[in-house]
Amino acid sequence: MIDIIEKMKTEMLRRKYSIRTITAYCDVVIKFLKKTRIEDVRRIKKSDIKDYLNSLHEKSGSTINVHLNALKFMMEEILHKNCYVHIKYSKVPLKETDWLTKEETLSLFDAIENEKHKLMIMFLYSSGMRVSELVNLKVCDIDFNKNSGIIRHGKGNKDRIFIIAQKIKRDLMEFIRNNKTNNLTGNAYLFKGRNGHISQRMIQVILNNAAEKAKITKNVHPHVLRHSFAKHLEFNGSSPFTIQALLGHSDLRTTMRYLHTSVPVIGVKSPIDSL
Template sequence: YDEENIKNFLLSLEGRNISAQTRNMFLNAIKFYYCGVLNIVSKIEIRCAKKNKSLPVILSREELKEIIGSITNQKHKLMIALAYGAGLRVSEVINLRVGDIDIRELTIHIKKSKGRKDRLSVFPERLIADIQKFLSGKESDDFIFINGHGGGLTARSAQKIFDHALAKSGIMKKATFHSLRHSFATHLLENGVDIRYVQELLGHNNIRTTQRYTQVTNPGLKKIKSPF
């Protein structure tokens, strides 16, 4: 057992641009081998690498109009618009049921989401007429967005719908379905909504998770021009 060799190995991985997550997997395997299999040492005092914290990909309002406008399927268009307009995760939007929408109060009841918690989010007023078409004739427990067989959509299907719309719009950002939620939070903060309300709408336990959006909404930074 040579701790210095282990550190050098991990540094070599970092030099090859191997992600922090993968490097930590290697380190945990090494720890298990030396401590659990060979029983040479009881503990290896090497800390795991910190995960890289990249800024979320944000779509501008104009880009969102382009993406949503590129969708011809009305069900798909509504799903993408609602995910952005309410800040929903892909798992939340595909699991929405008719009874979760309160058009009168303009709210969405998101049930047993991440962390098995319920929360309320806002329902976009401009989508009332569109959503009513999909709610008509359905029971309270029916999925709003269904596949060709009458069941709920899968997360993979929803992501493919977004990917297709993104490609069709010609926008080159490396956005994903989750970028809709990122954009929702960012645009609320840009509109002056208190960060604590944004935290509540997103269902974040820790406000630090919400605070990362302030890094991409800094109006002072955006006003600075390059001296070049």
């Protein structure tokens, strides 16, 4: 088991897979081998994989897809065996993504008394970053002259540009300047925690407390702010292509899942009316 896991890690690192994906794929293979009690991976059959996937019928569609992709990677890329498993990818049902209105967003900010905490939440919303990207952001990643910054090794191990809103620029500059005595320079994490950077869990706690104080009944989590960022950009007239670039999506269809419920359709004139 150890040998196949190490080979998978090496190959995925070579292909620059994200650490999250590497961990998920290796965990799947470990669970598969334990459940099937297969000691020699060369003896794995397609029927073993199909039976294993069928045993996951109570799991969500996205979870089953991760297991399927991980096992296909092991079979095809590491063991160099065909893996045409006759099982359809489980479709994840499309549903409207949760988001906050502009009024709810302002109420959320106003409910946060701690200035550092408020800055973190406003920065998260105003940039459209993922929470993992925010907590890993470093001082050297920010360019105030260009009102932008760079996210390094984001989802899919991709770099991308994010914007710095004028509304928080001065507060952000003062925060960095006032904390230089705490070595908040250069390669240091922008928002420090006890063991390096602040934890994602702490961001969630801040949001939970703020949402409760602001009497927001929606399930407010970090990704809701990212959805709200996209929605509000659309309401302000930004094109889906611009929003796609800011969110860092490689596929426009992913971005449209954030926007499709607000794309105006009623009232649009057919082109035949202009002929």
